[in-house]
Amino acid sequence: MASREFLKILQSARLGDVSAQQNLASAYLTGAFKTPIQPANSLIWLEKSYLSITNQVANNSSAEATKLLGLDALSPEMLGILKQISLVPLGLTFNSPAFSFGWESFWKLAKADIDVSNAAQWQLAELLLDPSKKVLQGELAEWLLKQESDLDISALQKTAKEFLLQLAESETPFTNLAKELLIKLQPKDEALSSLWSAWLSEKNEGALVQAAELGMTIAKLTLGLRLAQLNEVGSDTKDSIGVSGVKSNASLKKAAYWLGLAAKDGDRDAWFALGEIYRRPQFSGYNASESDRCFDRAADLGHPVAQFRRGANLWRKREKVEERVRGLQASYWIWQAHQQGVPEAKELLSKVLENVASPKNNDWFELATYAEKALNHHAEHQLDEEWILLCHRLIVANQFNLSKAELLLCEVGQLQHEHCVVVDIRHELPKILPRLIQIDTTQQRRSLLAAGKVFASSDADLEGNLRQRRYRFDRVTEWLASTFGQNQVVA
The missing domain is CATH 1.25.40.10 (Tetratricopeptide repeat domain)
Known part of the structure; x- marks a missing residue:
């Protein structure tokens, strides 16, 4: 069932509101307001919006209208519509009432010197040249014959190949896609x-x-x-x-x-x-x-x-x-x-890279075990946010055998790289050299991921300076040992 927001926009669009028509087209393109994605409907409303703007410009100044229609100069409104048009998957709109408008618009965009030209060039090249779209290309050839066009499909494919080569040789978001399609087009007879x-x-x-x-x-x-x-x-x-x-x-x-x-x-x-x-x-x-x-x-x-x-x-x-x-x-x-x-x-x-020993042999193993228990029973113990952060520091320190200074001062959210951990505390202690430690186990990655999420959502200044961190470290470790160490003995 359509949402109220969608029905409001639809009503305004039917009354000729250009902005509403564009919003409606966007909704059909992206699925906003729980709207079914329908590229053909999106193109229909973009055509209505395009015609509304060109008619307004024509009424104001015939010379200015000619420029806009020829893409020599663009108003912000017209540029917005062209950008939306370039996002429509043209191939999915074939046989729809607005396909003819979309086809002409894409060729204008592809040959114009504006920032949406690359998107139009890529879509036309893919539509006309991709070997997996042979059926659609055949239907398009028949459609062109019915339109009594001066250009046949082979001439358009030649132009599309030029677009493809330009995209492959330039630095655009479509460069890699263009190169892949060129490889597909290599002779395979x-x-x-x-x-x-x-x-x-x-x-x-x-x-x-x-x-x-x-x-x-x-x-x-x-x-x-x-x-x-x-x-x-x-x-x-x-x-x-x-x-x-x-x-x-x-x-x-x-x-x-x-x-x-x-x-x-x-x-x-x-x-x-x-x-x-x-x-x-x-x-x-x-x-x-x-x-x-x-x-x-x-x-x-x-x-x-x-x-x-x-x-x-x-x-x-x-x-x-x-x-x-x-x-x-x-x-x-x-x-x-x-x-x-x-x-x-x-x-x-x-x-x-340093290859750290097993976490069970590290100095922080016992405290890290207590810290994990505290986090697992967070609701029961009602830990302050600063205490939660320190518990994660203890767990990470145990996994990578960090020193006490590294435990307290390292930027937890910046530790992990794809292949290793970079421990750098020179911002506080310039004489301590950085360390590169290899990430070997799934548990190490999990500890970094869990800590990274918590630190990313916390205030950067929450932990305070080094003196405050040392004081909190003493309190938290004492509490962990007294709370969970005793439980462990009883067990």
Whole structure:
């Protein structure tokens, strides 16, 4: 059943209130006021709002109206409508009464130089090019014929491909989506499949080259690796090998070309291989900086050896790297490599991160156990908020074997990073160096999560200064020991 707010907006929209029409369109688009999400209805009300504004402008000034309709200049009201239109999933409105308006609006937006152009370009590109939407594209082609349009579906797809390439090469919220769709659009016909099969089964070099030339990413990578001899030492292609058995510069140039194409498709192995080539002395394009850039890109894409290499480099240069806590960046990349099973990463990680002993052997274990009991019976003991915060500090301190100063002064909400805990109390005690402690167990993560939630909802100044925290620590620990220690003895 429609809510009262929705019915109010609907009534105003029917009376021609432009703002209400836009609010109604938004409700149909987002589900506000418990409204069923209906993109077609949203587009219908946006069309009404758009026509109302253009009619108002036309009555005021025909010249100004022409500008607005041509998107050369935009009033705030018109810009608001265009932004809403760009959010409507156009494909879901096909066959609705307002689709024609939406179709024309999206093409105007896509070709205009305004901040919603990217959204319109992406929707049109996806609608016209996505292989999973072949049925809809066929229906759209028939619809265009009925409209007696000057442009057919193939011409529009060509323009949409240009939009897609622009989005892939720029930095927008749709860049990654555009790149993924471009990968989907790579040739996958029977001829390409047969060429790849010929290479796999017969090691047909000609078939491999043809597949690479037709745009197959794995073929580009394989050809590049083969030319560089990074995966096949002792290849039969002796014409490209120097007298010493090392690949010649000409062969490495060809390898770099094909690997560069595969890297542009987002292949992490191609980026790593490029890093290797740029480090080879016999390569005329030798460039250590470019090699590091390629290795870093491979690491970003998840290549385990590249991640270890990046972490090891950062650890060696930790004195020169500017960061809040020395070694934090290095530890992250080494940990990532360790997660993917790189053998060398485990040893180096132990040098970068502390691996604390079992919580049962830590100094705070007994008090932390009492603190957990106190929190579990919070309603019974009616603990003050400051006492609750200190109980969480005791639990976290036990899990990570913190010192008393670290327990009292650490910023609990800022402790956790993805792979480790950063204990830094230099804001109060400048001479105490930060510590990086590895997160090993589920219990450690749970203690951090529970403490983080409590501290996030509390006042930052609630705990007071160091003197006040020490005083509270003595009172709370004494109470915990007397309350739960005695119970434990009786039990």
